[in-house]
Amino acid sequence: MKMDLREFIDLEVVVVYIKYIIILMIKMMLMSVVTAYYRMKNKAFSNPEDAASYGKGEQAKKYLRTDPDVERVRRIHLNDLENIIPFAIVGFLYSLSGVPYSTAVLHYRLFLGSRIFHTIAYLVPLPQPCRGLAWLIGYLVTFSMIYKLILVSLAM
Ligand SMILES: N[C@@H](CCC(=O)N[C@@H](CS)C(=O)NCC(=O)O)C(=O)O
Numbered sequence: 001m002k003m004d005l006r007e008f009i010d011l012e013v014v015v016v017y018i019k020y021i022i023i024l025m026i027k028m029m030l031m032s033v034v035t036a037y038y039r040m041k042n043k044a045f046s047n048p049e050d051a052a053s054y055g056k057g058e059q060a061k062k063y064l065r066t067d068p069d070v071e072r073v074r075r076i077h078l079n080d081l082e083n084i085i086p087f088a089i090v091g092f093l094y095s096l097s098g099v100p101y102s103t104a105v106l107h108y109r110l111f112l113g114s115r116i117f118h119t120i121a122y123l124v125p126l127p128q129p130c131r132g133l134a135w136l137i138g139y140l141v142t143f144s145m146i147y148k149l150i151l152v153s154l155a156m
Pocket of ligand 1: 075078079
C-alpha cells in the first residue's frame with residue numbers, strides 16, 4: 001500500500017521534537033563545561049600538557065590525578081550520552097509516526113524533566129532512589145516510543 005507521508009506527518013510534532021532535542025543537546029554539552037570547571041577548581045587533569053598550565057615539573061605531576069568531583073560529572077555526561085542519543089533517534093522517528101501532538105509533548109516533556117532531575121540528583125547528590133527513578137522514567141519514555149514505532153511498522 002502506498003502512503004502519502006504529507007498526510008501522515010504532523011509538522012507541529014516535528015517542530016516540538018526539535019525544540020526539546022535542542023534543549024537536551026545544550027544540557028548535555030554543558031556537562032563538558034561543568035567538567036572543565038571542576039578540573040580547574042580541583043586541579044585534576046588527565047593530560048600532562050593541561051597540568052603544565054598550573055605548574056612545572058613535580059608540581060605539574062601532582063595535578064595529573066583523578067578527582068571524585070570530576071569523575072562524578074564525567075559519569076553524568078556518560079549517562080546523558082547513553083540515554084539522550086537513543087532518545088534523539090527514537091524521538092525523531094516517533095515524531096514522524098502520526099502520534100497525537102499532546103502524547104508526543106508528554107513523552108518529550110517527561111524525558112527532559114527526567115534528565116534534568118537525574119543530573120541534579122547525581123550532582124548534589126540526592127539519596128537513592130532519586131537518581132534511579134529519574135533515570136528509569138527517561139528510560140521508560142524511550143521504550144514507550146519504541147513500542148509505538150513497532151506498532152506503526154507492524155500496521156504498514
Ligand atoms: N551505565 C549505567 C547503566 C544503568 C544506569 O544508567 N543507571 C542509572 C540509575 S542507577 C545511573 O544513574 N547510573 C549511574 C551512572 O551511569 O554513572 C551504569 O553503569 O550505572
